[in-house]
Amino acid sequence: MPKTLLILIISLVLTLPCYAAPCYGTKMPLQGDFFMGGQTNLIFERHLEDEYGEMRSTQHFLLLSYGVADWFVLDLKAGAGNIKQHPIGSDELDYPSSFAGGYGFRIKLYEDEKFKVVYGFQHISVHPRSIRIGGLKNTAVLDDWQTSLLVSYDFDKFNPYLGLKASRTDYIHWIEEDRKRKMSDLTEVPGLVVGCDFHLNQTTWLNFEGQFFDIEEFAFSINIAL
Numbered sequence: 001m002p003k004t005l006l007i008l009i010i011s012l013v014l015t016l017p018c019y020a021a022p023c024y025g026t027k028m029p030l031q032g033d034f035f036m037g038g039q040t041n042l043i044f045e046r047h048l049e050d051e052y053g054e055m056r057s058t059q060h061f062l063l064l065s066y067g068v069a070d071w072f073v074l075d076l077k078a079g080a081g082n083i084k085q086h087p088i089g090s091d092e093l094d095y096p097s098s099f100a101g102g103y104g105f106r107i108k109l110y111e112d113e114k115f116k117v118v119y120g121f122q123h124i125s126v127h128p129r130s131i132r133i134g135g136l137k138n139t140a141v142l143d144d145w146q147t148s149l150l151v152s153y154d155f156d157k158f159n160p161y162l163g164l165k166a167s168r169t170d171y172i173h174w175i176e177e178d179r180k181r182k183m184s185d186l187t188e189v190p191g192l193v194v195g196c197d198f199h200l201n202q203t204t205w206l207n208f209e210g211q212f213f214d215i216e217e218f219a220f221s222i223n224i225a226l
Contacts, residue, residue, distance in 0.1 A: 021102060021122035021144045022209050022219035024075055026152040026161050027197050028106055028118070029067035029225065037063040037207075037223035039077065041124075043144075044216040046169045048085075052182040055171050056084040057126055057142055059100050063221060071108040077101060081126035083140045085171055095128035095140045102144075113154070120148045139174040148193055156199075163193040165211065 022041055029035045043057040059081030066074050081100035086092040104122035111117075126142040150163035171182040195209030203225045211217045 021104070021124040021146050021167070022217075022221075023120050023122065023146075023148045023150060023163065023165065023193050023195070023211075024065070024104075024106065025159070025195055025197050025207055025209065026106075026108075026116045026118040026150050027159065027205070027207075027223075028073045028108060029065055031067045031069050033067045034226040035063070035065040035223055036226060037221045039063050039079075039207075039219060039221035041081075041219040042217065043169070044218070046216070048171055048182050050182075051088045052171065053085065053087040053090075055086070055142065055169065057081055058097075059124065059126060061100065061102070063223065073106045075102075075104045075106065075122065077103070077124070081124075081142070082128050083126060083142050083171070085140065085173075093131065093133070093138065093140070095131055095138075098127055098129045100124065100126040116152045116154070118150045118152070120150070122146055122148075136175055141172040143170040143172060145169075146191075150193060158196055158198045160196040161193070165191040165193050167191055167211075 022039065039061045041059040046055045048055060059079060061077040061079035064076045068074055078101045080097045082097040083095040084092055102122065102124035104120060106118050106120040109117045109119055124144040128140060130137050130139040146165050146167035148163050148165040150161045152159050152161035168183065173180050173182060191211050193209065193211050195207065198206045200206065205223050207221045207223060209219045
């Protein structure tokens with residue numbers, strides 16, 4: 001089982017485009033402890049309902065995780081992000097980067113010497129700068145919600161994980177004062193998550209994570225235990 005899991009995760013990360021809010025993996029601070037880090041999250045493609053086309057986004061965050069209990073962690077992030085939205089039959093709308101933030105939590109459901117099972121909920125909201133098209137002010141917000149269930153295996157120097165997720169990414173769009181919420185395509189199958197933590201030393205590690213099927217997304221972070 002461990003070798004099969006490792007081969008599957010490495011193959012997927014290296015050969016597939018990766019996909020909504022990062023799941024953070026299964027590495028969690030103990031009660032009263034903090035993790036800090038820096039993260040880049042790339043949404044390569046998310047399809048929207050009906051004729052609204054698709055959406056892309058690049059986001060950069062500072063991360064903070066706090067162990068409320070050994071089995072329960074709060075995750076917070078703040079930074080900046082953009083939105084690129086491409087309606088069907090129209091030119092892409094490019095909203096320059098501005099504030100982005102997020103929050104979530106993770107619950108450890110099971111742990112033994114090697115395996116760990118973690119449930120998570122994460123939300124990201126991106127608020128880029130407005131643009132003008134034909135003299136009209138266009139404003140956009142990206143709202144990204146997801147739940148996930150991850151299983152990881154401990155190889156000491158690195159910890160690969162694999163899981164399933166359900167997500168929704170909304171594009172909220174204003175033309176002057178006219179507001180519309182354009183939801184992601186909810187007919188698509190649940191997403192698959194693959195990722196790995198690579199330990200640089202006892203307190204510092206790298207995280208790589210891809211998500212696909214429901215969204216094309218890849219996240220990378222460097223983290224430190226305080």
